[in-house]
Amino acid sequence: MTIPHRPMSLTVNGKPVGPIDVPNDMMMLDFLHDYLNLTGSRFGCGQGICHACTIILDDPVEGAVEMRTCVTGAHFFAEKRVRTIEGHATRDAKGDILQLTPVQQAFIEHFAFQCGYCTPGFVTGTQVLIERLRKTPIARADVEKTIEQALAPHICRCTGYVRYYEAIRAVILSTPGLVSG
Amino acid sequence: MRLSRRMRLGLLAVGLVCVIGAAGVLAVLFGVFQPSVVSDAVNQPLTPAEMAQLVPRGRYLTLAADCAACHTAPGGAPYAGGLGFALPVGTLYATNISPDPTYGIGQWSRADFQHAMRDGIGPGHSYLFPAMPYVSYRQMSEGDVDAVYAYLMTRQPIHQASPRDSFPLPYMRLGMAFWNLINLPSRGFVTDAALSPTINRGRYLVDALGHCGECHTPRDISMGMIPGRYLQGATIEGVDAPDITPAGLARLGFDAPTLAQFMRAGLGPQGVTTFSMYEVIEHSTRYLTPADAEAMADYLMQGAPPPVVVTVGAVTPGTEHGRQSYVAVCAGCHGLNGVGVPHVAPAMRTNATLRLPSDRNLMRIMSDGLPAQSFPDGEAMQPMPGFAHLLTHQELVDLAAYLRSTWGGHPPH
Structure with a gap:
């Protein structure tokens, strides 16, 4: 007996993938890990709570949307564009990293992560927040509250929230156009 | 100008009607026609x-x-x-x-x-x-x-x-x-001598204290509860308060013991309580004594048929698209076969929301999601995200049709 499967195509980190046969009920995280060898997105709780597995869905209408890949089927992403943690930094033709994003750089400079397991999720969540603020800036007084609301679903078992949030605040305040007033 | 006798009489009659009418209005306002049920x-x-x-x-x-x-x-x-x-x-x-x-x-x-x-x-x-x-x-x-x-x-x-x-x-x-x-009914609660003390207690809890009918009995144009459609279900705050007549509850998969348990626990094989009913559990029915919850359930399920068992519907070409959405965004928590995950997401196989006559509640939940819920005895369910921004309206409609025909006992459309 074969596992029911069907072909799918999608765009991952700007590159077309597929058509490729994927089991109908395979979760996106397994597809990224096992089919594309993109192992940066983490399997944490496996039930959509910890957000270590989030990637970015670039929706033509909604813009960047966080998606939990441990509870979302691979076929949901058929014909869609996604960015995984591997796709944030700028790379050269060989795939080596040339430059980290401001978010990644700030996390390093603020010693934001400890064990690092939740970091791909935090980078993803912060990137989505930054892109949202680029479209709809917020008042300076609302920065802290906005960070807490946007990143609240991301769980860090080392409880390193303070330095994560400090790093995110630094990125927001040092990036032109995200804060008004 | 002299008025004829007939005109004078006519005016007098009109005046009299006006005076009686005004007196009537005043009498209503002062509650003359509203009998009090309160004793001296x-x-x-x-x-x-x-x-x-x-x-x-x-x-x-x-x-x-x-x-x-x-x-x-x-x-x-x-x-x-x-x-x-x-x-x-x-x-x-x-x-x-x-x-x-x-x-x-x-x-x-x-x-x-x-x-x-x-x-x-x-x-x-x-x-x-x-x-x-x-x-x-x-x-x-x-x-x-x-x-x-x-x-x-x-x-x-x-x-x-x-x-x-x-x-x-x-x-x-x-x-x-x-x-x-x-x-306003003229009388208060009257014990029905034909019913057992337990059933009378249940009726008192349902009708007087629990005021279940306020949401579950449909209202007429004056916004009064329609006595002839007692507990037959109504739409309130944009969602359906289900039919909780004995037949209605049996259709949702309840019998008296499971209903009594459900009212105190807030969840069961029938799923979780949603919308205002979650608050009813949270603030009220979870505190009922087992005997009172059983009395309410016994009254509500009087003469009910056995709980309806739904056979799992086959995926048809018409529901295949809905099935794909289910696998894509639902199955991660609710399970490929709808069995759910304890303390995470309720089962779909026996979920009462899928059995309701209309898909209103289901569509609302799928679109807007549900907040995290905590229940008595440490039980909890994770928040459910809304999918209105990820699925098109047609995809949501197809998903609802798939769920309702597979586990809700509805014919595929």
Whole structure:
């Protein structure tokens, strides 16, 4: 007996993938890990709570949307564009990293992560927040509250929230156009 | 100008009709035609000793009557009111029923409280709006209302005014005199000698304290509950309060023992309570004694057919698209075969929401999601995200059709 499967195509980190046969009920995280060898997105709780597995869905209408890949089927992403943690930094033709994003750089400079397991999720969540603020800036007084609301679903078992949030605040305040007033 | 005798008589008759009419209106406004169910005995205040003795019973009854659902605003002080009800004509706010003398009921006498609860008339002959379920509380016994009064008077007085309603007309309260004329039953609770004491107790809990009919009985054009369609289900706040007649409950998969358990636990094989019913569990029915919950269930399930068992429907070409969406965004938590994950997401296989006649509640939940819920005994369910921004309306419709035909017992469309 074969596992029911069907072909799918999608765009991952700007590159077309597929058509490729994927089991109908395979979760996106397994597809990224096992089919594309993109192992940066983490399997944490496996039930959509910890957000270590989030990637970015670039929706033509909604813009960047966080998606939990441990509870979302691979076929949901058929014909869609996604960015995984591997796709944030700028790379050269060989795939080596040339430059980290401001978010990644700030996390390093603020010693934001400890064990690092939740970091791909935090980078993803912060990137989505930054892109949202680029479209709809917020008042300076609302920065802290906005960070807490946007990143609240991301769980860090080392409880390193303070330095994560400090790093995110630094990125927001040092990036032109995200804060008004 | 001389009027003929016939014209004079005619004018006199018109005048007389006007006077009688005006007298009638005044009589209605002063409640002449509205019989009170409150006895004169309540004019005698309770002694401090009597009040103190009633408090424990009052506490239980206040929970069973779910006073907090409306009179405690989310995050607000207990019984200080403030919860708003957006109605087509404006917003009405629940009042402060803490014993504060200025803003609460601290100055209310025993009789004032009895008349408010059971006649819908507050101190100073001020008509209550029927958002306060006095039509149901009218069936409460005098002793039970006394006990609630005694309990509320022991609560912390909260010195906080309730917001005033935003109704455009100042005299709308007077109109309630006429509403009462049409919709207020003349009598309180009458024990049915043909039924067992347990069933009578259940009926009292359902009709008087639990005021289940306020949401589950459809209302007519005057917004009064339609007696002939008792508990047959209604649409309220944009969602369906299900049919909870015996046949309706059996269709949702309940029998009396599981219903009693469900009312105290807030969840079961039938899924989790949603929308306002979650708050009913949270504030009220979870505190019922097992005997009372069983009495309510026994009454509600009287003569019910056995619980309907739904056979799993096959995926058809018409539901294949919905199945794909289910696998894509639902199965991660609810399971490929709809069995759910304990403490995470409820099972779909036996979920009552899928069995409802309409897909209104299902569509609303799939679109907007549900907040995290906690239940008695440490049970909890994770928040469910909404999918309105990820799935198109047609995809949501197809998904609902798949769920309803696979596990809800509905024919595929």
